[in-house]
Amino acid sequence: MTGRSKFYSEKPYVIKNCIDQRKEIFVAKVKSYFPKSEYNNLLALPPIFKNIEIENKKDVIGEYMYSQAQKHSLPMTKKDRKLITLLDTNGQFMVFNNYYLWLLIDLGFIITDYKAIAVFEKNVAYEPFVRTMMNLRIQSILVGSSKEKFYKLIINASYGYDTLNTEKFGMIKMLDKAGTFIAQHHPNHMDTRRISVNTFAVQIKPKTATCFTSIQSGVLPQIMQNIGISIIYNFMYKCLDRKRFHFVLADTDSIYIAIAGDKDKDCHQQFESIVTDKQFYDQHVYQYLPDPNKDIYDCKKILGFGIENEGYKLTSLGPKCYSMIVNKWNNEKQQYVFKPKITSKALEQLHIDWHAIWKAIYEAGIKFACESKLCK
Incomplete structure (x- = not known):
């Protein structure tokens, strides 16, 4: 976690030394790219997440999106800001924190130009507070107390309040x-x-404005990206069959993965059926995922991944909108059991059968896949 500012520099050799030495906590503005030799390894999930301006041109957004925009008379002259994944900095200078930049460099990132760097002191004052509140939250879960939500709210609210001096x-x-x-x-x-x-x-x-506390809010998304990408590239890609899983959607602190596992096992098999390097998997899996042989303290470990939902099929219509089938086909009821990530009560008040909607969406997706080139 960053603390007070130590120094700021726009000298390329200073910026390069700070990046290469890997000792300081910093935020650097650089221009860089991944070589084409790394594209096959990175295209499934390009590791650069950036919110950039996009020109609404056919060669940028694609022929289909361009034709749809024209069909519906949408304005095409102005630029739009979009959060996208990239394999280079799009010819621009972009900002990266130290951990994120080091991870990208380990993946083959090549820096071509240096703009500026801000170096900070290390701030560990927030860590004991988080650990104390997290322990209290776990204790509340163990006794079934509603205080669990309270402690979670304290951690989230305090992070924003203590690290960004908003009154300034x-x-x-x-x-x-x-x-x-x-x-x-x-x-x-x-x-x-x-x-x-x-x-x-x-x-x-x-x-x-003058701020005497550490500014974290702009760095937080990159921290989450760094953790997620690190798990994917340093763990999943090294010991799992990449042809048997793909990423359906992702959010700031979550990721949804479809796995082609063992059809004879239930949906709780996780990655067991697609492991290619058993020794590496056994050595590192519980650094990230919860160990079923341990208690809730391991399940809620800081910077670990917890399993929110498991199911048999996952359909996503867009960001923050997905439906998961949590049970297999019921022959008696002739239906699946769905777990949609939408407000079902609002739909029910409007007398909308959302079970039927999601079933129709799923069946339409299967039909499209079978009739298109996806299955040929």
């Missing part, structure tokens, strides 16, 4: 109606809250 980034004024009307037309206006009949709290974004 917003100036709040108490104004009357006339003053509020003027302030709301100011380009730095952020928010307005009514306090009484003629009193308003108006938040203005100051031109400058």
Whole structure:
């Protein structure tokens, strides 16, 4: 975790030395790429996650998306920001934290230009707090207490509060109606809250800000990406049959994987049937996944992966929208048991049979796969 700033530099040799020595905690801005010789190894899940501006051109977004956008009269002249996965920095300077950049370099990342680097002190003050709250949360789970959610909320809320000094980034004024009307037309206006009949709290974004606590929020997504990519490339790709699993979707702190396992076993077999290097797998698997022979403390270990759901089939329509079949086909009821990641109560209130919807989606997907080139 980063602490106070140590120094900032735009000198290429300083930036290169900090990256190569692998001793400092830093955030660097560089331009780089993966060589084509690494493409086959990386294309299944390109390791660079970035939110960049995309031009809505046919050669960029593809012929199908371009034709659909034109068909529905969508604006094609403006640029859109999209979170995408890349194999290079798209000819731009991009920001990486030290752990993320080191991992990419280990995968074959080649840096071609250096822009700037900010080096920080190491901050370990937050760790004992997290471990204490996590232990209290686990104890609450063991006794079946509702405090478990409370401790989880404390950890999440404290992370954002303690590491980003938000009061330095917003100036709040108490104004009357006339003053509020003027302030709301100011380009730095952020928010307005009514306090009484003629009193308003108006938040203005100051031109400058001073922060004495460590700034983590911008680094957090890269930390999660680093952990996820490290597990995939340093564990899964080294001991599992890559032809028998693929990534369905991913989120900030989760990933959904479809595995072509043993058809005679249930859905709780995990990776057992697709292991190619048994010795490596046995040596490292429980560094990441929970050990069934241990207690909940191992299941909830920090930076470990917990299993949220297991099922027989997984269908995803898009980000944060998926359906998992948690039981096999029921011959008596002639249906699957679904576990959708949507608000089913809202659909039921509208008298919408979401079971039938997801079943139809699944059957349509199977039909499409069988009738298309996917199965030929």
